[in-house]
Amino acid sequence: MTAYFIRRLLLILPTFLGVTIIAFTITRLVPGGPLEREIMRMRQAQAMGEAGGSAGASNIVDPTASIPSRSLDQLKKQFDLDKPGYEAYFLWLKKICTLNLGESYVYREPVWDLIAKRFPISLTFGLTGFFLAYLVSIPLGILKALRHGSTFDVFSSGVVFVGYSIPGWAFGALLLVFLASGRFYDVFPLGDIKTSTYEELPSIVRNMEDLDDVTDDFGTFEWDRLSLLSRIIDRSYHMALPVFCYMMGSFATLTMLTKNSLMENLGQDYVRTAFAKGLAPNRVIFVHTLRNSMIPLATGLGHALSVLMAGSYLIEWVFNIDGIGYLGYTSILGRDYTVVMGILAINTVLILFGNILSDVLYAVIDPRIRFE
């Protein structure tokens, strides 16, 4: 089995190369790349400058005139477009190997810093969503299996299927309208991950904190001055709706998977054997059957690694959260290719390791699985 995992680990390398080569090629081929964007920006600046000084203009410059070739060369060099594609790719790869993801074209900041800044946000949402989904889905699935056909089962199936059919971000927008806009209710904030003014703090927090303690000398509210408890409450208050949206999708799948898997196992012969041995029903269900039912669920656990970079653009956009999902999406639109490639590289590695982790878990939970 060790040989199998060594082989799997070695396979990460070619897969990683394959994924990044394809992505890199796309960045080179798609029109409207960083160079064109930069040229356009410069032209706009030129045109603006001319418009400003046109009153006393003596020499009229053709607005369609090209950018001086010297700065064009500079730009090409900046984007590594002066070299053939393969050379540029190897340059990128070399940097990646030293864990240098390059600098963002748009933010003029190292990609690492951009990701690192947003990493805590992604991790909080990712982990909370992930654990809540399992924490709710598994007990719910068990209960549904044990009460199969009851009103509770039918009703919760309805809820599960509705949740499954509505995309999280779409439901997020609805939630905002109903629960946060103040048009119907004003229970939750409209977005962001923390409150920016003292007045907007949830009343529980406001009651605990004195205005003077949480403002600086100029009377500006400083969130970091809140007590730990207040910060947790405020954070949860902001996270409730987006986390709920993150959960919706996996919640439905996990619940039904748990239920169906448990139902299937409850009908197995070994369950009858367990009862024939005189075991208590709880032991039969929670020890004998559950362990077998968890096998399909374990497969998903490996992907827990991906929660490190979790972030759905649409959910982050709806809730105005500046996380990795949002960063990834805007960098694609803005042709900020170093950021795009950086996020892609990290995600690829996480998913590839996640797959192997799934296999390990699979073998741990089911002794019949032995990888050769």
Next chain:
Amino acid sequence: MSSAPEKQDTTARQDSPRKPLLSVRDLEVQFRTDHGPATAVGGVNFELYSGEMLGLVGESGSGKTVTALSVMRLIPDPPGKITGGKVLFEDIDLLQLTYSQMRRIRGKKIAMIFQEPMTALNPVFSIGMQVMETVRTHEKVTRKEAFERAVDMLTAVGIPDARKRMGDYPHQFSGGMRQRVMIALALVCHPQILVADEPTTALDVTTQAQIMDLMIELNQKREAAAILLITHDLAVVAETCQRVIVMYGGRVQESGTTEHIFNSPRHPYTQGLLRSLPGPHQKPKSRLNAIAGNVPSILDMPTGCRFCTRCPDVMDRCHREEPPLHALANGQLVRCHLLEEEAT
């Protein structure tokens, strides 16, 4: 095996053969179906005596497994339900016990083994854990004691190197070995009764013989004081059981000692069953003497004798009234109108 602890229950040994260990009285089991309740088993009566192996034979659908599961109260409910009768064990009606009282009987006093040893063992737990679990459920023992008991029992059922194999999983054993593990798991608490539901059906012929020999051996050594063997294999019954019950259509049709049933079967169904066995008298490549027709579904059982649709000696009254069990002088019981006709 000398390593197996002595049975502490000596009453089983001293029991007079007239006092049955288990007595099933007028057992009736119904299943809920889309077409209303269907009676799978009705009016089943039999006794199991200490020290004996009792064979319960019949075709698929004759109600033998339902009868066995009723003794353990393991009928899947819903859709099944024991709707009548008594199952007397140690002067207690098992059907009247609360769930937790019954739980203490299962595996401790009455144990059961099943047909398919691959699926009957939990694939994700080691066999050691599964055998130890029976002990630890019923007796206050330490982990170490339970471990030793499991090793002893596995050795007793013929698992080589039992101590080393405690940590192995069911899929690492062959079919025959798995059935031995299953037997060990059932007998580790030294139950008085072992209900064996087709224990050899899923095994190949040589393994079948080994498992049957093991069961006879265990029965003689009083690891299991009495065995109720459910099978459709008449040859197995002839070799192992002292008494036989023949079931058809959810009814006991004939019962008696193995000798009487095999040498002088009185019920047309038993006669047909025995005729259908291939034997040395059979000409090579000739057709086997199958009983014509199929077992009727429990949803449309004939109103009179359950066997009337397939009986070669069927009479008019067989369609109208179900015959009672006629007792013969040798103790044989036969549910057939023919015996009455003979008497008159």
